[in-house]
Amino acid sequence: MSVRTASAPRAAVIALTGAAKRYGAVRALEGVDFAVDAGSCVGLVGHNGAGKSTLVQVLAGTLAPDRGAIAVAGAPQPGYAVNRAQQLGIRCVFQELSLCPNLSVAENMAVMHPSLRGIGWRRRASALIAAQLGEIFPGHDIDPGDVVQDLSIGRRQMVEVARAFTVTDAPLALVILDEPTSSLDARTAGQLLAYVRRFVAGGRSCILITHLLNEVLGHADRIVVMRDGQVAAADAVSAFDRDALVAAMGGHARAAPDPRERSAVEAPVARDRSGRTLRVRARPARQRDDAALVANEGEIIGLAGLAGHGQTDLLLAIFDAAGRRGRGIAVTAPVALVAGDRQADGVFPLASIAENIGIGSLARLRRGLLISARREAELAQQWQQRIRIRTPSMDANILSLSGGNQQKALFARALGSDARIVLMDDPMRGVDIATKLEVYELLRDEARRGRTFLWYTTETEELDHCDHVYVFLNGRIVADLGRGELTEEKVIQSSFGHAGG
Numbered sequence: 001m002s003v004r005t006a007s008a009p010r011a012a013v014i015a016l017t018g019a020a021k022r023y024g025a026v027r028a029l030e031g032v033d034f035a036v037d038a039g040s041c042v043g044l045v046g047h048n049g050a051g052k053s054t055l056v057q058v059l060a061g062t063l064a065p066d067r068g069a070i071a072v073a074g075a076p077q078p079g080y081a082v083n084r085a086q087q088l089g090i091r092c093v094f095q096e097l098s099l100c101p102n103l104s105v106a107e108n109m110a111v112m113h114p115s116l117r118g119i120g121w122r123r124r125a126s127a128l129i130a131a132q133l134g135e136i137f138p139g140h141d142i143d144p145g146d147v148v149q150d151l152s153i154g155r156r157q158m159v160e161v162a163r164a165f166t167v168t169d170a171p172l173a174l175v176i177l178d179e180p181t182s183s184l185d186a187r188t189a190g191q192l193l194a195y196v197r198r199f200v201a202g203g204r205s206c207i208l209i210t211h212l213l214n215e216v217l218g219h220a221d222r223i224v225v226m227r228d229g230q231v232a233a234a235d236a237v238s239a240f241d242r243d244a245l246v247a248a249m250g251g252h253a254r255a256a257p258d259p260r261e262r263s264a265v266e267a268p269v270a271r272d273r274s275g276r277t278l279r280v281r282a283r284p285a286r287q288r289d290d291a292a293l294v295a296n297e298g299e300i301i302g303l304a305g306l307a308g309h310g311q312t313d314l315l316l317a318i319f320d321a322a323g324r325r326g327r328g329i330a331v332t333a334p335v336a337l338v339a340g341d342r343q344a345d346g347v348f349p350l351a352s353i354a355e356n357i358g359i360g361s362l363a364r365l366r367r368g369l370l371i372s373a374r375r376e377a378e379l380a381q382q383w384q385q386r387i388r389i390r391t392p393s394m395d396a397n398i399l400s401l402s403g404g405n406q407q408k409a410l411f412a413r414a415l416g417s418d419a420r421i422v423l424m425d426d427p428m429r430g431v432d433i434a435t436k437l438e439v440y441e442l443l444r445d446e447a448r449r450g451r452t453f454l455w456y457t458t459e460t461e462e463l464d465h466c467d468h469v470y471v472f473l474n475g476r477i478v479a480d481l482g483r484g485e486l487t488e489e490k491v492i493q494s495s496f497g498h499a500g501g
Contacts, residue, residue, distance in 0.1 A: 011074030013038050013174050013205045014059060014090060019068030021054050021229075023400070026392060028054040029065065030229045036174060041196060041206040043220030043237065045213070047249050047432040048404030049390035051229040052209055053095065056178050059207070060092035061085035073173075089171035091164045095178040095209075095403045096343055097156055101149035105129055105159050108148060115169040132162040136195045137188055153341045154183045154307040154458075161192060165199070175199070176207040179403070181215065182429040183340065185307040185458045186492070193219045211404070211432045212459070213242050225249055246433060279421050279452040282321075283328040284314050286475035292328070293470050293477065295421070295452050300443060302466030303456035305495045307426075310475035311456040312340075315423045318454065322421075333452070336360060336419035338410050340426035340456075346410045347398045354380035354394040356409050360417035383412035388438070404431045411439060415446060422446075424455045428462065440465050460488050471495060 015035040021028045029051050036042050046052050057063035058070070061082035070080050072088045085091075099108050109125040110116040116125045126144035133140050137158050148156060157180065164175050177196070181189035196206050196219060210216055216223060216237075223240055225233040225248040233248040240248075276296035283292040293314065295301045303311040315337070322335035339345035348356055358365050358376040365375045380394040387408045391401060398406060407427060414422050428436055443453055443465065455466060463469050469486055471479035471494040479494035 011071075012036055013073060015071045016055075016058065017069045017071075019055070019058055019065045019070075021058070021063070021065045024392070027229045029058070029068075032068070032226075032229070032231055034059075034224065034231065036205050036207060037222075038173075038205055039200055039203045040221045041200045041208055041219060043216035043223040044207055044209045044226065045211070045216055045223065045245060045249065046226035046232075047434055048402045048408075050226040050249070052226055053178065053402055054229075055226070056092060056094070056176055056207070056209065059085075060090065060094075060176060062092075086170060089173035090176070091172065091174070092176040093160050093164045093178060093180055095182070097153075097160050099148045099156055099160055099163075101147075103148060104144065105142060105146050105148065105151075106144040108159065109144075109163055109166065112163055113166065113168045113170070128166050128168070129159070129162060132166045133158065136162055136165065137191050140188075152308045152312070153344075154185065154188065157183045158188065165195075172204060174205045174207070176209075178209045179211070179429065180208070181210065181212065183307070183426065183458070185305075185495075186460055187306060187495075189215075189458075211436070213245050213433060217242065217245070249432070249434070277332070278330070279333055280318055280454065281330045282314055282318050284310055284472070284475055284477060285317070285328070286310065287328075287477060291477045291480065293454075295454055297420075297452055298447050298450050299467045300447050300453045300455060300465060302463045302469035303454065303472060304460070304463055304469050304491050305472035305478075307458055309472045309495075311472050312425050313475070314472075315425050315454060315456060318421075319423055331421065333420035334418055335421045335423060336414035336417050338407075338414045338422065338424045338427040340429055342403070342406050342410060342429075345425075347406055349397075349399055351398060352395050353384075353389065353391060353398050353401065353409055356398045357383055357394075357412045357416060360413040360419075364418070379416055380412075383416050387412050387415075387442070388435070403429075404435060407431050408435065411442075415442070420450070421452045421454070424453060424457075426456050426458050428457065428459065460491060463491065 012035040017033050019029050019032040032055060034055065044052055054063065058065050061080055061084060070077050077084060100111060106122055106125040106129060109129045110121060129144050133142055140158060142155055142159060161180055180192060184192065193215060200206055208216060208220055217240065220237050223235065223237050224231055225245065227250050279297055280295040281292055305311060317329055318331060319335055319337050321329040322331045354376055357380050361379060362371065365371050384394055389405050389408050398409060407429065447453060457463065463486065467483060469481045470477050471491055473495060481490060
């Protein structure tokens, strides 16, 4: 008789078996098996609408599947819901942030952690969130007394992440991170991902959902690829590279073209930028010298630097100045804005997808004094096909779309309008790699047709698609980089005040 000397394998932190969920004709999940082991980070990837967000909601207990079973630490969980998930140490940072905007950072801590009550709760909450922010994001400048609505979206994301990782009297076994770096600059994103590795090294677990494939390849232990509501592939991270991931998601491993090899037609900006129609000239309010952002017809202008250093402020000032001459700002053509914070500044939540797209083109959609439903539907169908918005009906509510598809609708609104200048405030949040490549190509095509783009991005690699880049620090332009000068090293150095100025 043989004797088993090896210890039995530990039960998965969480295991989902045969999960299915439908929304009418839309199959969100279909027979999904998914598990996370203790002390591991599972990367979850897939195109927009692949089922990732639905799976996350099931795991977090905020959504009940139509069928399927869930077990935590090997114990079946009938009637599993969000309160039970919290009791079992399972927390989630959703892509659409859930902080209460009218409350302070410390007060939002108390909302998530019921043990923070009684005399001195505010002091304890403040101390806990300050310590956790310092652990994950050293050097942060967030005060526990700050009101959330006064924080930038990047700082709000930092608070939401830190709140989820904070330990009180409740256990903490698994943190689900849904696009956690989408609003963070390269430095803070790197801080978070480094903390995730320390977290799992301590025996706890993470699920990392991201469209940035380098993040999942560099920080996950195992990768699960979803497609059309099902698991398309699952294996150790060593079994994948970028091309294999893209292929598993159902796309084609197309590399972004090297902008430095584009023809003069595709990249109209040369060293001498004279002779082109001026579209925007803007000097940041805090600029101490005469440096100004200049954008001409047909250019893609990048705004770079650490998050929260004035890029969004300047874009909004340009938007406000459209059609008139503001102090330090000249705008010579109609303007559209693609917001990065789509929930606060982008979508109209009570309107349909078609209405959300058409609202940027009301003058063209009018028939007499009313909006033509036929013209609105035609515009929406045109952009659904062109930008591939995944929905069975453009008459559905905008919130029925995944986050990435909502962002596509905002692009469709701007590009379907008559605006000759498009302002983009870190617009690729939650957008999958295949869609990004399509959007990049679309932007270049529109630029060749004379459209001008001002593009703030926290993703350094996206700057390669720009004809000229301005780097911001403390509300000022500190570097002005032409095509031949643009390198990641120069952008990073300038972002920290070590170059330019």
